[in-house]
Amino acid sequence: MPFQAPPFDKITDADYQPAIDEGMKQHLAQVQNIANNPDAPTFANTIEAMERSGAMLTRVQRVFGALTQSNTNPTLQKIQSEEAPKLAAHRDAIYLDPKLFARVKTIYDQRSSLNLDPESKQLVERNYLEFVRSGALLSDADKTTLRALNKEASQLTTDYRKRVLAATNDAAIVLDTKEELNGLPDSDIAAAAEAAKSRGLTDKYVLTLQNTTQQPPQTYLKNRALRERLFNASVQRGNGGTNDTTKIASRLAQLRAQRAKLLGYPNFASFNLDDEMAKTPANAIKLMTDMVPAATGKARGEAARMQKLIDAQSSGFKLQPWDWQFYAEEVRKAEYNVDESQVRPYLEIDRVLRDGVFFAANKLYGLTFKERKDIPVYQPDVRVFDVIDSDSTALALFYLDPFARSNKSGGAWTGSFVGQSKLLGSKPVVYNVENFTKPAPGQPALLSFSDVTTMFHEFGHALHAMFSTIKYPSLGSTPRDFVEFPSQFNEHWALEPSVFANYAKHYKTGEPMPQSLVDKIKKSRTFNQGFATTEYLGAALLDMAWHTLPPDALLQDVNAFEPEALTRFQINMPEVPPRYHTTYFSHIWGSGYAAGYYAYLWSEVLDDDAYYWFREHGGMTRANGQRFREMILSRGRTEDPAVMFRAFRGRDPIVEPLLIERGLKPSQQ
Numbered sequence: 001m002p003f004q005a006p007p008f009d010k011i012t013d014a015d016y017q018p019a020i021d022e023g024m025k026q027h028l029a030q031v032q033n034i035a036n037n038p039d040a041p042t043f044a045n046t047i048e049a050m051e052r053s054g055a056m057l058t059r060v061q062r063v064f065g066a067l068t069q070s071n072t073n074p075t076l077q078k079i080q081s082e083e084a085p086k087l088a089a090h091r092d093a094i095y096l097d098p099k100l101f102a103r104v105k106t107i108y109d110q111r112s113s114l115n116l117d118p119e120s121k122q123l124v125e126r127n128y129l130e131f132v133r134s135g136a137l138l139s140d141a142d143k144t145t146l147r148a149l150n151k152e153a154s155q156l157t158t159d160y161r162k163r164v165l166a167a168t169n170d171a172a173i174v175l176d177t178k179e180e181l182n183g184l185p186d187s188d189i190a191a192a193a194e195a196a197k198s199r200g201l202t203d204k205y206v207l208t209l210q211n212t213t214q215q216p217p218q219t220y221l222k223n224r225a226l227r228e229r230l231f232n233a234s235v236q237r238g239n240g241g242t243n244d245t246t247k248i249a250s251r252l253a254q255l256r257a258q259r260a261k262l263l264g265y266p267n268f269a270s271f272n273l274d275d276e277m278a279k280t281p282a283n284a285i286k287l288m289t290d291m292v293p294a295a296t297g298k299a300r301g302e303a304a305r306m307q308k309l310i311d312a313q314s315s316g317f318k319l320q321p322w323d324w325q326f327y328a329e330e331v332r333k334a335e336y337n338v339d340e341s342q343v344r345p346y347l348e349i350d351r352v353l354r355d356g357v358f359f360a361a362n363k364l365y366g367l368t369f370k371e372r373k374d375i376p377v378y379q380p381d382v383r384v385f386d387v388i389d390s391d392s393t394a395l396a397l398f399y400l401d402p403f404a405r406s407n408k409s410g411g412a413w414t415g416s417f418v419g420q421s422k423l424l425g426s427k428p429v430v431y432n433v434e435n436f437t438k439p440a441p442g443q444p445a446l447l448s449f450s451d452v453t454t455m456f457h458e459f460g461h462a463l464h465a466m467f468s469t470i471k472y473p474s475l476g477s478t479p480r481d482f483v484e485f486p487s488q489f490n491e492h493w494a495l496e497p498s499v500f501a502n503y504a505k506h507y508k509t510g511e512p513m514p515q516s517l518v519d520k521i522k523k524s525r526t527f528n529q530g531f532a533t534t535e536y537l538g539a540a541l542l543d544m545a546w547h548t549l550p551p552d553a554l555l556q557d558v559n560a561f562e563p564e565a566l567t568r569f570q571i572n573m574p575e576v577p578p579r580y581h582t583t584y585f586s587h588i589w590g591s592g593y594a595a596g597y598y599a600y601l602w603s604e605v606l607d608d609d610a611y612y613w614f615r616e617h618g619g620m621t622r623a624n625g626q627r628f629r630e631m632i633l634s635r636g637r638t639e640d641p642a643v644m645f646r647a648f649r650g651r652d653p654i655v656e657p658l659l660i661e662r663g664l665k666p667s668q669q
Helices: 013-035 043-052 056-068 074-095 098-113 116-133 139-170 186-198 224-235 246-262 266-273 281-312 321-336 338-345 349-365 449-466 481-493 497-503 515-523 530-546 558-568 599-616 620-634 643-647 658-659
Strands: 174-175 206-207 368-372 383-390 394-403 413-418 429-436
Touching: 013 043, 013 074, 013 098, 013 246, 043 116, 056 074, 056 413, 056 429, 074 139, 074 620, 116 139, 139 246, 139 349, 139 558, 174 224, 174 266, 224 321, 224 515, 224 599, 246 266, 246 338, 246 530, 246 558, 266 281, 266 530, 281 530, 281 599, 349 368, 349 449, 349 481, 349 497, 349 620, 413 497, 429 449, 449 481, 481 497, 530 558, 530 599, 599 620, 599 643, 599 658, 620 643
Parallel strands: 394 429
Antiparallel strands: 174 206, 368 383, 383 394, 413 429
């Protein structure tokens, strides 16, 4: 297979478990050889040898991890449950090995005299820090305690993910008549009929849920009772019943706090942020709480406009959260004259991909793309592309998995089947996963502009992985509050005039979107930003509330803890619930964003400021793209990200561009 791409036509579900077990066995043997090497520790025989170790396990885990998120089934879920505690123990066996740590520490202590190049020196420092943060300095008794905490946490994390997926599927709304879907676009009605068929339901319609609190159909459904039913189905996920997640979340918060205490920190957020750009919970919380008054103030103004419209229609009710999306769209039509149903016919997915996302990457970085039909995929909707660099060399393979399905986790994400490394001679094999509504057979896949933004966002992550030029695999991942910088930065090109004009064409006629409609989209870009910012801040501050709990805190009652935390941060606005409630907040309980959901905002400060640099220096040029590629996208964590950004921007980031872009502060121009 090219680029060591996974041979999905040969892999069966039964292959994963023995491969993971064998991978752990090989990895442990390799690491023990390093630890027991009778020769004095050197960079080559210890640090670099560790970078080469575990290749089989890494390869299997990358593929298995991708499929358990995007194409799972009961067999894979069973393997995941069984292997999670074993993998946690395996990691502990390496990072809590005193002999191995002694060798690492020797090199770390000698690093200034070893004449290492900057990347190798950074690797030594990161390696030592990873051991310390994993408990290498603990007593034997504390190491035993840590192992038990890690094992339980890994089991609970797996269980949480499994329950959220099941709860989301179970919460889908089944409807008997098309009339109940009045207002929903025809393409979405056809998709609801198709979703019912896939569940074996004839002459029915199914509204499936995405992982966020608010649901897209609420924008269109005229049936207020159905909007309320859909909203309640969303917010009640995981709160009781067979797929309850409340106790899991509460216990995970407790376990994380106890683990942080063992490692010398007052709470989990302090432990986590110590290795991020923010450095402390106080810094992250201040960035967010400083924005709360402007965000909630703008949201209240938005709510007042909607209430005025409701009253003018003599509807006789007070705006509720399940009304927000519907009346926001009504206000947008009235004030900006933008109707989402008018926009979508100009945003067909393949055209957005080829003439938008890929076109922008060509303009900025000189990349070209060629679809491959000969490379096996894990699901028929998945597409594969060769990524060819500006010098005509093969740069990467890119997989796109665009449509929602019942065995796929909600949201959108990016990962790599194979990571780039000069040491290992590997090139990137990268995938984007999204959850767009799959059209009925023969129908076009039409996107909202929000969906288009998601495509640009995820491809920004893909570019970050594709452009990597690092030597050592361990330096491939950046801090959580930097990793969203390239993705959010890439969103800006979705509305760049030359890019937008290239992809926004009617799926039937090929006619460009009328300029009047383009202008309306641009004018309405900051519309509803009070809501968007408030719901995001609600979730991010809720994350911080959970992860600043002290280690001696009792298990929390989720339904009491949430409103108290939101009230404490002055963001408990009933009409604007958090983007995620605790019971389906997979970012923080089932993924890597614990005490890290603030990272999107932190990264947005960087991305908007970097975008303003482009605006100040001629905009979307190849020269500017090349500079961004070389100074940011190719570097991984070979240098402190704050230093990298400062070198690119010429100063530390400032928050004003973000406030202007979100419409929370007027532009000075």
